[in-house]
Amino acid sequence: MTTVHIEELTKKFGGKVALDGISLTVEEGEIFGFVGHNGAGKSTFIHTITGVLPKSSGKITMLGEENLDNVKDRMGVMPDTANLYEYMKGVKFLKFMGELKDDKRTKREYVSLMEAVGLGAEGDKKIKDYSFGMRKKISIAQALLGDPDLIILDEPTSGLDPESSIKIRQLVKQLQQEGKTVFLTSHNLDEIEKISDRVGILKEGRIEKLGTPEELKNEKQEKITLAIRTTPALEKEDVDQMKKEVVFLQKEGVYTWLEVDSERLVPDISKAIIDSGKQLYEITPKKESLEDIFINT
Numbered sequence: 407m408t409t410v411h412i413e414e415l416t417k418k419f420g421g422k423v424a425l426d427g428i429s430l431t432v433e434e435g436e437i438f439g440f441v442g443h444n445g446a447g448k449s450t451f452i453h454t455i456t457g458v459l460p461k462s463s464g465k466i467t468m469l470g471e472e473n474l475d476n477v478k479d480r481m482g483v484m485p486d487t488a489n490l491y492e493y494m495k496g497v498k499f500l501k502f503m504g505e506l507k508d509d510k511r512t513k514r515e516y517v518s519l520m521e522a523v524g525l526g527a528e529g530d531k532k533i534k535d536y537s538f539g540m541r542k543k544i545s546i547a548q549a550l551l552g553d554p555d556l557i558i559l560d561e562p563t564s565g566l567d568p569e570s571s572i573k574i575r576q577l578v579k580q581l582q583q584e585g586k587t588v589f590l591t592s593h594n595l596d597e598i599e600k601i602s603d604r605v606g607i608l609k610e611g612r613i614e615k616l617g618t619p620e621e622l623k624n625e626k627q628e629k630i631t632l633a634i635r636t637t638p639a640l641e642k643e644d645v646d647q648m649k650k651e652v653v654f655l656q657k658e659g660v661y662t663w664l665e666v667d668s669e670r671l672v673p674d675i676s677k678a679i680i681d682s683g684k685q686l687y688e689i690t691p692k693k694e695s696l697e698d699i700f701i702n703t
């Protein structure tokens with residue numbers, strides 16, 4: 407079943423086009439990640455698909471419903487700016503918000519939820535004394551109240567320390583195992599790559615690229631750089647004698663860098679090196695990271 411179905415969604419603020427005809431589907435049980443630079447439109451997209459902001463045009467269908475009021479209680483949202491009750495203690499706050507959402511958890515289970523987001527020891531502290539990261543974590547916990555089918559998290563790990571980010575990633579994976587659909591955003595491609603089944607790269611309100619992390623990498627995989635270590639070092643003249651598809655890039659220290667269209671050329675290159683009498687120690691393909699794709703988009 408399709409959980410999120412968006413067609414040609416446009417959002418304008420006066421003359422400024424923040425979302426420019428976005429079409430996207432997210433399937434039930436999928437973890438979908440949106441990445442984009444500051445101002446790309448990630449938060450506006452979340453605000454619009456959750457009904458916080460009115461759309462300018464397009465069609466939004468969430469959990470099979472065009473009328474978002476009918477499915478609001480099946481969505482859990484962690485917004486970019488959290489609205490927390492500063493003078494409430496952490497667990498009390500969750501319990502209070504949970505009761506508003508008809509959450510059936512026991513006191514003990516609210517404590518477990520705090521533990522799941524990495525706030526196990528902070529439940530009795532007032533929210534006003536929470537750090538930025540702790541506020542983020544309790545906002546994530548708040549998005550899980552009421553057992554929603556679709557969980558939408560705006561930058562859940564930005565500003566968290568690595569250990570906390572890992573914990574949140576584990577939690578998101580566990581939510582998926584429970585059958586939930588998760589839509590999240592991040593600036594951090596590394597994060598998105600580790601966690602998402604599919605990724606959309608958002609730029610100036612448009613989806614520039616869409617696919618699995620692997621697909622996005624392969625799409626840009628026209629050229630592969632090889633770092634080759636031999637003794638003596640491989641010179642440009644040696645490379646010029648190889649197949650014409652093998653291009654000399656540069657020599658740097660003990661490495662010579664070549665560019666090829668495909669890894670299929672690696673056996674030919676190693677044979678040519680061995681036949682020339684040089685000692686071959688290493689051929690390392692340098693595949694483009696998702697980060698590089700993002701930067702080049």
Ligand SMILES: Nc1ncnc2c1ncn2[C@@H]1O[C@H](COP(=O)(O)OP(=O)(O)OP(=O)(O)O)[C@@H](O)[C@H]1O
Nearest residue numbers: 419422424442443444445446447448449450451486
């Ligand atoms: N209420 C608003 N009024 C006018 N312009 C807005 C409003 N909200 C967002 N924008 C503009 O819409 C564009 C998209 O902003 P948005 O906050 O959605 O980006 P973002 O990808 O979430 O960025 P960030 O990572 O910085 O949060 C930006 O150019 C922003 O200035």
